[in-house]
Amino acid sequence: MPLDLTADDLAQLHGERGAGSRMAMSIIVRMAEVQAAERLLDIEQAHIDSAIYMGEAGLEFAERLASLGANVAVPTTLNVSGLDENHWREWAVPAEWAANAHRQMVAYQRMGCQPTWTCAPYQTATAPRFGQQIAWGESNAIVFANSVIGARTERYPDFLDICAAVTGRVPATGLHLTENRAGEILLALDRVPLALQRHDAFYPVLGHLIGKIARDRVPVIEGLTVRPTDDQLKGMGAAAASSGSVALFHIVGFTPEAPTVEAAFQGRDPAERIPIEMSMLRDARRELTTSTGKELDLVVLGSPHFSLAEFRQLAPLLVGRHAHPNVKFLVTTSRVMADLARDAGIVSALERFGGKVTVDTCILASPMLPPDIKRLLTNSAKYAYYAPGLLKVDIAFGSLADCVRSAVEGRIVRDESLWEQH
Amino acid sequence: MTRFRAHAVVAGTAEGLALVSDEPLSFWGGFDHTTGEVIDRRHPLAGQVATGRVLAVPFTRGSSTTTAVLLEAVRSGTAPSAILTPAFDSFFALASIVADEMYGTAIPILVLAPAEFSQLRTGQHVRIHADGAIEID
Numbered sequence: 001m002p003l004d005l006t007a008d009d010l011a012q013l014h015g016e017r018g019a020g021s022r023m024a025m026s027i028i029v030r031m032a033e034v035q036a037a038e039r040l041l042d043i044e045q046a047h048i049d050s051a052i053y054m055g056e057a058g059l060e061f062a063e064r065l066a067s068l069g070a071n072v073a074v075p076t077t078l079n080v081s082g083l084d085e086n087h088w089r090e091w092a093v094p095a096e097w098a099a100n101a102h103r104q105m106v107a108y109q110r111m112g113c114q115p116t117w118t119c120a121p122y123q124t125a126t127a128p129r130f131g132q133q134i135a136w137g138e139s140n141a142i143v144f145a146n147s148v149i150g151a152r153t154e155r156y157p158d159f160l161d162i163c164a165a166v167t168g169r170v171p172a173t174g175l176h177l178t179e180n181r182a183g184e185i186l187l188a189l190d191r192v193p194l195a196l197q198r199h200d201a202f203y204p205v206l207g208h209l210i211g212k213i214a215r216d217r218v219p220v221i222e223g224l225t226v227r228p229t230d231d232q233l234k235g236m237g238a239a240a241a242s243s244g245s246v247a248l249f250h251i252v253g254f255t256p257e258a259p260t261v262e263a264a265f266q267g268r269d270p271a272e273r274i275p276i277e278m279s280m281l282r283d284a285r286r287e288l289t290t291s292t293g294k295e296l297d298l299v300v301l302g303s304p305h306f307s308l309a310e311f312r313q314l315a316p317l318l319v320g321r322h323a324h325p326n327v328k329f330l331v332t333t334s335r336v337m338a339d340l341a342r343d344a345g346i347v348s349a350l351e352r353f354g355g356k357v358t359v360d361t362c363i364l365a366s367p368m369l370p371p372d373i374k375r376l377l378t379n380s381a382k383y384a385y386y387a388p389g390l391l392k393v394d395i396a397f398g399s400l401a402d403c404v405r406s407a408v409e410g411r412i413v414r415d416e417s418l419w420e421q422h
Numbered sequence: 423m424t425r426f427r428a429h430a431v432v433a434g435t436a437e438g439l440a441l442v443s444d445e446p447l448s449f450w451g452g453f454d455h456t457t458g459e460v461i462d463r464r465h466p467l468a469g470q471v472a473t474g475r476v477l478a479v480p481f482t483r484g485s486s487t488t489t490a491v492l493l494e495a496v497r498s499g500t501a502p503s504a505i506l507t508p509a510f511d512s513f514f515a516l517a518s519i520v521a522d523e524m525y526g527t528a529i530p531i532l533v534l535a536p537a538e539f540s541q542l543r544t545g546q547h548v549r550i551h552a553d554g555a556i557e558i559d
Contacts, residue, residue, distance in 0.1 A: 023523070026523070027516075027519060027520065027523060030519045031512070031515065031516060031519065034431050034432070034510075034515050034519075035510070035512065035515075049486040049487060050490065052487060052490070054450075054455070054487065054490045054491055054494050055455065055494040055497070055498070056494070056497060056498075057490075057493040057494045057496070057497035057498075057524065057525075058490045058493060058494065060497075060524065061493070061520065061524055064524070137486040138486055139484055139485050139486055142486070154512070155486070155512070155513075156486060157486050157487075157488060157489035157512065157513045157516050157517070158486050158487055158488075158489045158490040159489055159490070159493070159516060159517075159520045160489070160512075160516050161486070174512075211483070215446065215480075215481070215483075216446070216480075216481050216483075216509075241484060242448070242483070242484050242485075243483070243484075244446070244483050244484075245446060245481060245482060245483040245484065287464070290463065364451070385451070385464075385484075386450070386451035386484075386485075388463045388464075389451045389452060389461040389462045389463055390450075390451045390461070
């Protein structure tokens with residue numbers, strides 16, 4: 001079946017809604033053709049990853065689209081940028097780089113995107129609802145929206161996300177369609193102790209393992225006995241979308257499209273059934289660490305961006321303690337969450353501890369870290385996954401408590417007890 | 423010489439030495455567009471330069487920013503000369519389409535049958551024709 005376009009699609013394609021809409025629709029239509037989509041469908045909102053500054057090409061794309069008069073057709077939020085807009089001078093960001101990154105931020109706002117600057121848009125007031133068709137960029141946001149909320153988005157890459165927002169239309173394909181949301185492989189937790197299932201470091205490790213096993217298939221996880229929190233699922237999804245290209249997972253009994261195993265697989269048989277054993281989790285945890293020594297320069301939390309609930313978990317760990325003078329302690333979050341944490345007195349507690357908050361961006365998206373920072377510790381599998389390649393640093397993965405304790409002691413200290421059982 | 427018939431997602435001609443892995447790759451955090459080097463330390467191709475090579479990987483994993491990194495690579499001349507996958511990958515397709523829209527230089531993106539994809543080896547000399555025909559020396 002050839003691609004069937006509506007009169008309005010054709011009007012956009014022929015430039016009747018302006019040159020910006022024509023450029024965006026032209027890219028949407030070319031994608032629909034190579035995806036063999038039969039039609040386009042309406043979206044209700046978009047989340048744009050493309051505002052992150054990578055170099056001249058991304059900036060030229062943004063400024064061309066904006067200068068052609070493109071405007072978003074649906075409510076549209078922005079992912080992290082390359083810059084903490086108001087505080088970048090406190091870091092090692094080169095001024096010329098900052099100027100370019102800022103031009104890119106401005107270009108997307110000119111097109112009508114909201115300057116939310118967060119990679120956790122599902123934890124704000126603009127979060128989508130179950131069943132809504134949306135076009136989201138940012139791998140961790142995509143997997144959360146699909147899996148935990150039950151909204152429907154394909155895995156949108158940079159540039160396609162803004163084209164979807166400008167046209168309000170996407171190819172009717174992939175995870176927008178019910179039949180493609182069925183589970184494909186069953187991952188069954190096998191004798192994983194309850195105490196570990198309740199532990200905050202369990203979920204990023206499980207996610208890292210799931211991404212490696214599932215690769216580009218939809219995994220169904222069975223055997224979790226404790227309801228995970230949204231923040232735990234956020235860490236798990238971000239990990240699975242880093243080590244694999246997981247854009248949707250189901251957890252039997254907990255996520256909205258998986259009340260039962262049968263429902264998660266839409267009545268089909270799993271292609272594979274793989275037990276998740278402690279030895280596999282231990283290996284996955286080990287893989288997240290590249291550091292070989294105990295030396296530590298920076299503890300970094302907040303990929304995806306730290307939530308208020310996570311600030312509340314951190315706060316009691318800081319009481320009466322202070323970070324070692326040789327160790328920096330950084331939390332990356334959004335402006336909205338930083339304000340809420342400030343109102344709750346947690347930012348001042350963090351500053352008394354010797355820590356700092358940065359907003360709008362993260363250490364991977366902005367060249368903010370000074371070159372003497374070489375040895376990191378994090379509770380984020382996403383930071384652990386990407387930092388060695390992007391920043392040429394070594395990193396260790398630990399729990400939230402490990403992160404605070406290590407900052408205090410000035411060296412990497414990790415509690416192994418929960419991982420050594422069985 | 424071996425000949426394959428691939429599906430040209432984005433058609434074009436290219437020639438180069440194959441750079442092949444069974445591991446998916448994220449270009450963000452996995453490829454340095456200023457040097458063309460694979461920088462994901464956990465990836466089997468780590469340290470290899472992909473510029474001008476016919477890159478063969480199963481799919482893109484991870485970040486949405488992969489397409490932005492690939493577009494930067496096209497602009498700065500560090501991109502692979504073509505990309506082969508065993509199944510359709512929307513990130514590679516989109517990056518090539520946007521490179522065509524912006525700079526008039528699409529990277530050929532081709533899908534090979536999995537059994538043929540598995541015969542590719544790093545270092546083979548690969549010629550890609552506009553109709554999707556692939557010749558391997």
